Amino acid sequence: MFQKILIANRGEIALRVLRAAKELGIQTVAVHSTADANAMHVRLADESVCIGPPSSRESYLNVHQILSACEITGADAVHPGYGFLSENAKFAEILAAHNLTFIGPSAEHIRIMGDKIEAKRTAKRLGIPVVPGSEGAIHDDREARQIAAEIGYPVLVKASAGGGGRGMKVARSEADLSEALSTARSEAGSAFGDDAVYLEKYLEKPxxxxxxxxxxxxxxxxxxxxxxxxxxxxxxxxxxxxxxxxxxxxxxxxxxxxxxxxxxxxxxxxxxxxxxxxxxxxxxxxxxxxxxxxxxxxxxxxxxxxxxxxxxxxxxxxxxxxxxxxxxxxxxxxxxxxxxxxxxxxxxxxxxxxxxxxxxxxxxxxxxxxxxxxxxxxxxxxxxxxxxxxxxxxxxxxxxxxxxxxxxxxxxxxxxxxxxxxxxxxxxxxxxxxxxxxxxxxxxxxx
Missing domain, CATH: 3.30.470.20 (ATP-grasp fold, B domain)
Known part of the structure; x- marks a missing residue:
């Protein structure tokens, strides 16, 4: 069992992980931004380390600072909670390279399931039922029209790297499809740095x-x-x-x-x-x-x-x-x-x-x-x-x-x-x- 877990998160989930670790007799390290200096998980942790200013990019997403906190405190594992770095395959790889355990799945599985197209392919291969749609990313409007005609309108255009509803648009007819594709690609590129999109059958009342x-x-x-x-x-x-x-x-x-x-x-x-x-x-x-x-x-x-x-x-x-x-x-x-x-x-x-x-x-x-x-x-x-x-x-x-x-x-x-x-x-x-x-x-x- 681990000796000391660093909790790379904030708020209620950081407190939730802290409580579980304490019940298992494991020492805890809280990291926090300057905005969270008085947070409850910081007060209750065995040790705490400030990792940057309020901006998430400079604190909770700052891998270098989190690694430094692990080194300073002697933590041997990191629990990422949810959000922030919890589904970041590169973070999991970096921790492994520094002999730290990422409390979560392998970087390979994070990467597969983080790509919506690859996740769908993998699910289908493993026998999980999937929504009818394109096998991969849509390359042009012509291909999209062909697939939409096969699966039937309405269709949902979704960002391959998406989440939280961004890069997601409904096309109820062929006339709507080009605009839905353009808008979804634009949103996906801005939000995720990847404008790849794919098509799925849109379910009306799921x-x-x-x-x-x-x-x-x-x-x-x-x-x-x-x-x-x-x-x-x-x-x-x-x-x-x-x-x-x-x-x-x-x-x-x-x-x-x-x-x-x-x-x-x-x-x-x-x-x-x-x-x-x-x-x-x-x-x-x-x-x-x-x-x-x-x-x-x-x-x-x-x-x-x-x-x-x-x-x-x-x-x-x-x-x-x-x-x-x-x-x-x-x-x-x-x-x-x-x-x-x-x-x-x-x-x-x-x-x-x-x-x-x-x-x-x-x-x-x-x-x-x-x-x-x-x-x-x-x-x-x-x-x-x-x-x-x-x-x-x-x-x-x-x-x-x-x-x-x-x-x-x-x-x-x-x-x-x-x-x-x-x-x-x-x-x-x-x-x-x-x-x-x-x-x-x-x-x-x-x-």
């Missing part, structure tokens, strides 16, 4: 279903069920739940077994999430995230398995602590991402939190690194914290969530709490009857 997996890198892998992340705005998840209201036991076992076999055959190591669009009883692969997800706590709630513990175990060579037959799915869990944003326009709201009170009670968990008097900086994502609620069934979970949201207090800045209080009382949400377009349509119609 749900976003993702399967959590863990692999040991030696040909063994397990799945920990699915999460339903269909409540989204501009392709950004805000509400996640496990298990999905749309799936039954047979569907869950079928897609879980397909995915776990595929990642075992790949020789994958660590945590990962295979994401699908789900429509009319069919799953269509869209991407694989080679890291811990923001929404991992709902999986922990229904399985009782600490995913960060498992990540650390696997990276240290200890292997998985559980087998597939050991995993049971108990009850229902929902996570709400509480952001420092206007609840309806989603405009960022940095500033000082004048009063912060979190809910409690049976089945209620809050993952947050903020406190009363904490200043939300304007330089990073706007996540205040995550409210995770667990119940014996979805009805109990929803009632507990309603109560917990009423107890949650964030004063001094805007937050998305009012939106969640509204959503938890909505009939469609209560019935689990929604798709990936539901939230944006609801906001457009109700404001």
């Amino acid at each position: 749900r976003h279903i993702e399967v959590q997996i863990m692999g040991d890198g030696a040909g063994n892998a397990i799945h920990l069920g699915e999460r339903d992340c269909s409540l989204q705005r501009r392709h950004q998840k805000i509400w996640e739940e496990a298990t999905s209201p749309a799936l039954n036991i047979e569907q869950r076992e079928k897609i879980g077994n397909i995915v776990s076999k595929a990642v075992a055959d790949l020789g994958y190591s660590g945590a990962g999430t295979v994401e699908f669009l789900y429509e009319n009883g069919e799953f269509f692969f869209i991407e694989m995230n080679t890291r811990l997800q923001v929404e991992h706590p709902v999986t922990e709630a229904i399985t009782g398995i600490d995913l960060v513990h498992e990540q650390i175990r696997v990276a240290s060579g200890a292997g998985l602590s559980v087998r597939q037959e050991d995993i049971w799915f108990l009850g229902h869990a929902i996570e709400c991402r509480i952001n420092a944003e206007d609840p309806y326009t989603f405009a960022p709201s940095p500033g000082v939190i004048t009063h912060f009170h979190t809910p409690g009670g049976l089945g209620v968990r809050v993952d947050s690194g903020v406190y009363t008097g904490y200043r939300i900086p304007p330089y990073y994502d706007s996540l205040i914290g995550k409210l995770i609620v667990h119940g014996r069934n979805r009805v109990e979970c929803m009632m507990r969530l309603r109560r917990a949201l009423d107890e949650f207090v964030v004063d001094g800045i805007n937050s998305t709490l009012p939106l969640f209080r509204e959503l938890v009382g909505n009939v469609d949400v209560a019935n689990g009857d929604y798709d990936i377009h539901w939230l944006e349509n609801y906001l457009a119609e109700s404001r």
Whole structure:
């Protein structure tokens, strides 16, 4: 097992990793920008190192500074959390070259799954169902028109190196296609430095279903069920739940077994999430995230398995602590991402939190690194914290969530709490009857 882990991240995920490491008896090192000098994970870590000014590029993305912090403190492993360097294959390679362990998958697997086209090819080869579309990048408009005619409109133009909805455009007819291609290429080039795009069949009312997996890198892998992340705005998840209201036991076992076999055959190591669009009883692969997800706590709630513990175990060579037959799915869990944003326009709201009170009670968990008097900086994502609620069934979970949201207090800045209080009382949400377009349509119609 590792002696000391450096946490190359900030906010609630840095605190989450720190807690897991301490429970395993491992020393922790927090790195931070000057803007995060008073952050909770910095206060609680065994050691801390300032790695630069507020800009992410000069601090949390500064590989040289992170390596220096490892050398100064004697850390023997690095946990990247999510975001920042968590899916950077070059970072994983550099750590290995300096005899440091990257707590995550191999650089090769990060690179394969980071290229959306190569990821789709790999998924198809491993037996995972994929969305009909182009086999690779589209070279010109003529090729795009031919493929679109074969798979049928509407089609989705997607950036090969994309994420977060950037470089993604819908063409509902041949007349729309050229403009969609041009716009997507332009956005992809600006955002990712790579303007390659490909085509997929556009599904009208799909749900976003993702399967959590863990692999040991030696040909063994397990799945920990699915999460339903269909409540989204501009392709950004805000509400996640496990298990999905749309799936039954047979569907869950079928897609879980397909995915776990595929990642075992790949020789994958660590945590990962295979994401699908789900429509009319069919799953269509869209991407694989080679890291811990923001929404991992709902999986922990229904399985009782600490995913960060498992990540650390696997990276240290200890292997998985559980087998597939050991995993049971108990009850229902929902996570709400509480952001420092206007609840309806989603405009960022940095500033000082004048009063912060979190809910409690049976089945209620809050993952947050903020406190009363904490200043939300304007330089990073706007996540205040995550409210995770667990119940014996979805009805109990929803009632507990309603109560917990009423107890949650964030004063001094805007937050998305009012939106969640509204959503938890909505009939469609209560019935689990929604798709990936539901939230944006609801906001457009109700404001």
